[in-house]
Amino acid sequence: GPDMNQTVIKDISYSSGTVQARMYLYASVLQMRGGHVARQPREDKVGNVLLWNGEVFDGPVEVCLFVEEVDAGSMDQKKRKVGEVLCRMEGPFAFVYYEVGEGRVWFGRDGLGRRSLVSIQPTERGSEGRAPLFLASVSPGMGEEVKEVEAGHGIFYIDLNEWMNLGENEGIHLFHRPEPIMLINQAVLEEKELATADGLERIMKSEKGPNGLLDAAYDEAIKGLYESLHKAVSRRLIGLGPVEEGRGRVAILFSGGVDCSTLAVLVDRILGKDESIDLINVAFENPRELRAKGRTEAGAEGWAQVPDRRTGLVALENLARLSPHREWRWVEVNVTYAEVEAERARVERLMLPSRTRMDLSIALAFWFATRGKGNMWRVHGKEGIERQRNTAPMTDYISRARVVILGSGADEQLGGYSRHRDAYDRGGWTRLVDEVQLDVSRISSRNFGKDDRIIADHGKESRLPFTDAGVMSLLASLPIHIKCDPRLGRGLGEKLVLRWMATYMLGLGEEVSGAPKRAIQFGARSAKMQGRWERGDDPL
Template sequence: MCGIHATITTLTDSGLSPELRQSLINRGPDHLGEAQRELPCELPCADRDRRLRLYFTSTVLALRGDHIAKQPLEESTGVGSVLCWNGEAWRIDGRPVRGNDGETIFSTLQSSTSSSREIRDVHVLDVLRSIEGPFAFVYYDFVAGRVYYGRDRLGRRSLLIKTSGSTESITLSSIASVPTDGWEEVSSDGIWSIDLNTYGNMSSEFSLEDHVTKNAWLQSSDDEMVSSIGVFNKELPPPKHALDFSSPSLQILRHRLIESLKPRVLNVPEPPNATSDVDFRIAILFSGGLDCTVLARLAHELVPIDQGLDLINVAFENPRQVALEAKQPHLRASDTYEGCPDRATGRKAFAELKSSCPGRYWRFIAVNVPFEEAMAHKTKVLSLIYPHDTEMDLSIAFALYFAARGTGDRYVDQIEWQPSPPTVSTSARVLLSGLGADELFGGYARHEVAFKRGGYSGLIDELILDVGRIGQRNLGRDDRIMAHWGREVRFPYLDEEFLKFAISSPVWEKCDFENAFHPAVIDPAKRLLRLLADQLDLPIAARQKKKANRQDRERNRPSQGYSSGIYMSREQLNYGWV
């Protein structure tokens, strides 16, 4: 993962402030590099020294390959093509990527020997369309005379754009500069390009905005495609059907999820400056809910047994609740944070993982955030989420921000709360998130409502809407928040191949709101995932309710001054990473 910044301008300054440079370094602490290109004005004009300048800056968080791949990647110093790459290419044209993905992509982009601008443009777009994984990029192709930029189909990495009022300057960046006005999120629904070829032949004013083109992810239009990835299976179930432990889809799910996890948890480099005696390279954003607990359990099957796995669980102080407990001591919990629903489910799932996988070194990190500390970081969090600025954005961002910081109370052998546990910070640079499972497997309450109103047809329509909106789920915002701490979040449920499997599977093989399946009541929502959890010896997680109950919501209701979403249930927040 990296921080990237690029400016196309007639000015002699890249516009990269010291503050923005530091923000980019926070994202990629292993390397900082810069490159520059110039396009002269070739026609006689009033300003004979007028040039179009391209400034590129990249920082690197090295997580792929056996060396730090310094960026920006250049054809040769000072001339030729340039690539700023932020992300992970797991596959190119269906083939797994070995070694450093940024270097592989740059080499593939450069592999065309044609001197034709049109042929080169087609080649570049074909390569970019063939990449699977989370990414954002800026690529200047010298032969095509174009700057290409964009984000992956699901928008899993951040890229912002700002155009000057004079339209003679366009800036692209992983994160906004201060002042933040004027920045917009680059849409993830296509690959964008800027044609620079006419610049040197124009004696009149040149507007960069007039030369921006959006190129579709798919070369042929298909209204049935969801998120430009696959076609949703709209088949209705046969008269008699059941989703239970004998269903073939159960073993297919396990295989597909393991295949998604493999590139995300294997061959992760050892973090530099690690202080623990145990090797921690992977951490799971962990509420103890179904989605993240299944990921933790399957990660155990893949990660070498001599490595530990961190489970990061966040709870916020609620001053309203603290004041209430002071007046009514009988309501007081042993610790104010222990009353938060996610803390309770997190500890239960931690105990279940320890029991199911006794040979693994599990470490539960209880991140407790006092009200005053949250407020002290509010300005920074607001700057990171820009251009998003709603209370809901801030609510989610607070949780992600302190989770990614990864500092909290350590629990290894002891499951229950202790009065003075040691404080630790995870050394893991890779975070796993369970986001996406609810959309794919019918995990939200509205999915059950859709079924009750419209049967399987209504449920299918609702799921298609949810999956189609993943690219607009503000994952770029989440990337800006978590990457601030020099960590990369990975989404196994949003792997392209896993998504294709999930949306091509009949809906009755994923959830079952029609049949009341029993063994000790496994809920219909996300039933296939619940069956997998039970098969993995996680019976409590398999039966974990998605929604917080009314009492939990009341306990977690925010006080004045907090963004209201912090204490909403996960159902209300509409995200499932913890």
């Protein structure tokens, strides 16, 4: 972060009286809460040092590691105490904690891997032949062997005495998380027990919705999802800092899909009405698309035809209708191919250890969107929509919001991907349950760490309400046919309970709640810039 930085240096000499190693603990801080900057690294009176990146929304009372109880008991009891406290905390975080008295360095990420932490093993060795170990939020991009610190199964600790005397890969241990994998509801109903697909479609298109027309479980799921998501968004809007004139404190990456539109309505319901909200919509000048149309540059017409730009404007009309007194700042980020080429090396470095074409296309979209530089219109109500269409924007606007809300995590849990529909086609409801369970189980190893590195490069912080523990627990408890129903068409069957909630509890129109899933790299056109032959899993 840009607000302060500091280094603490510790000499290590556990197996003899002479210094055998030196530890450098460096932190740069993005101040999000309170009236003063919280200095890091944080060192207590006995020399324990904490590096922390993230938030704690729930967990044990003794979330501070510098507590007296940790110092009581045997060595094993102390180790268990520290490990249990860290594993039971709920929220997005990554940390390094030097426990000086026991000669241990703890490090890790939350169970979903929402904050970045990578380990780096340089190829150059030290004077005594041992290669130093680096733990960092982001790789310096100097050709090192970079690995994402595994998040799903627990946290790690280094026994420094073992590490210094037994070899480079010795002395690193895993402290297992008590319940590393969230299990979803495995129940599958017989086809005769389910509402018919035709019946569901008629209900979805009616003004009344499912209330009283279906099994009560549908109504309970819709209300439960609203309550848990509302709470999750509220948690992520606490401590945003003081309101400053002319600066919105919250931005939403806004494609116009049901995920981000749902979150925008909830943010609007929670945030004070005198505050503006930045809706950031990104579009790319894609050379492949230009060649197909015989053009050399996108131009106004080209930007307007980018899929996410079209759906974003439709969703903006919905938001202006639902909350006409809110100032929605519609920010169009138009990225030329020349800009992509100029920033590509930087984005590729931030991505490490991710190295595929698909990783790059997603990272480019997130990097340029969260930079927040573009044309901005202030939109209030229906009249604001007309002005947006017919007046010039504020050019070179830069969003100063430090909190960025994303809809990440919804598709994995709610059957939003095409592979979920494919699984149903191959093996029915049971195969679909297995596919969703697989996605939930491996969510910690997906894109969250990479996304965090990309967004943090701009001194901003991502907030992911769909990954809240309460939301995930609620969705895991629901039977699969309530979460998604592949018997229905695209834009209806995926994320069924979310679409119903968006329509009947939030008031979003069918053109938004029924919008088919579109991955950001295709919606923004940051993928396949050279040709259709490009494959997402091709290495860079």
